[in-house]
Amino acid sequence: MASSVFFTHSHCYSSKPSSLVFRQVGVGPTSLRFSSSHVASVAAMAMDSSAKVIDGKSVAKQIRDEITAEVSRMRESIGVIPGLAVILVGDRKDSATYVRNKKKACESVGINSLEANLPEDSTEEEVLNYIAGYNDDPSVHGILVQLPLPSHMNEQNILNAVRIEKDVDGFHPLNIGRLAMRGREPLFVPCTPKGCIELLHRYNASIKGKRAVVIGRSNIVGMPAALLLQREDATVSIVHSRTSNPEEIIRQADIIIAAVGQANMVRGSWIKPGAVIIDVGINPVEDPNSPRGYKLVGDVCYEEAIRIASAVTPVPGGVGPTTIAMLLQNTLISAKRVHHFE
Incomplete structure (x- = not known):
């Protein structure tokens, strides 16, 4: 999934106020300002790094190994x-x-x-x-x-x-419609939201009964992620560009899925201690130390989140590899369904 290229500060901390804007197709911008007093409050609440890093590369490898075994079994059994x-x-x-x-x-x-x-x-x-x-x-x-x-x-x-039977991206309206309805099962779940939930499962993050906040309401990530969390019996809120006081809502979350395409938007002071954070954002920011002149960061300020959350995905190396693994998994599911292979 491509994102608009724009640049901002290469780190979360800055002595100057910064204006952060939701950049999401189909919604208007909302400016969110952070002053030096915000930075001071984050510094005051910083503690020794204790968050578990949710390694998407490792999870993706586990899933690929499982898929490899199933593909081999299918080939040998039915050709x-x-x-x-x-x-x-x-x-x-x-x-x-x-x-x-x-x-x-x-x-x-x-x-x-x-x-x-x-x-x-x-x-x-x-x-x-x-x-x-x-x-x-x-x-x-x-x-x-x-x-x-x-x-x-x-x-x-x-x-x-x-054809819906081959919609391994999960974008067909009938698949999304089934996802939204209780008692109905979609043939496929969109790969990125599915990967987010898979990361939570593989790291034994409790979802049932938890307060979850999804930041962003896109058809590709935000909305289906919220629907998946609801299916897992979480109490779900969606924060978007028209939300008033988004930090107050996010601060109540046990689980945060950030998917707005805005570098370092979610600051440490927005995060409830012990929250689990899945960061979908991939944003280029200026980095004079990089040969390319930029580096990739998420929607969550990682340097601040790692001190407060109980677990957090890095960017890159978090959601991205798992998304591709989910695409492979959906393709395998489709083949097994067509050929009635268990």
Whole structure:
């Protein structure tokens, strides 16, 4: 999932006030200001680092190993290899990198990968034709359309064209609708929110009866993450760009899932001691010590959170690797469902 590139301070602490703005498609901006007094309050509450680092790379490897074993068993038992088709439109470097990483991940577990690379000026009809072909291909068990698409295309029309049985990204309206309804099960759960919950499970974080706050309400992460937490019997609040006093709501959370694409937005003083934090944000910030001139940080100020939370995901190396592992898992689930393989 690509994010807008903008730069801010490379660290959380600053003697100058900083204005932080929600950057999320479909919602207006809300400025959140932090003064030097905020920094002082965070420094006063800082303690020896005791938070557990939730290692997404390690969890992703565990999941890939499990998938590798199942793919091998399926191949040896019924001669079927799961297949994932990825459609990439345009020449965005970040999208090409994501697709390349997904292809490598498929190869690492024995899943077949197909790739369609279309030029930026392709028509919507051309993309739909590729989707139709993959929909009808029995060797393809999952179809992924890499986002974002060029501006002249109707993203929803294209995503809706993917057959629901192959919607391994979990974006089809029927999958989201089933996720929202009690007593109904979606065929697939969106990969990033699913990865967030998987990280909580693998680190034995208690969800039932806990207060959870999801920061961001996007269709890709925020909303489905909130629905998944509700399914696990958490009491869920959503903080977004129109929320008044977001820090007061976040401060009550036992579990925080941050997904707004705003560097270091959640400060230490916003965090309840002992909270578990899943940071979905991937934001470039200036870093003169890096050969690239920038580094990647999350939506949560890691340097402050590590002193207060009981567990926190790093950025990078937290949610990202787990998201790709969930894509592989969904592809395997699809293949097993089609071939009635238990």
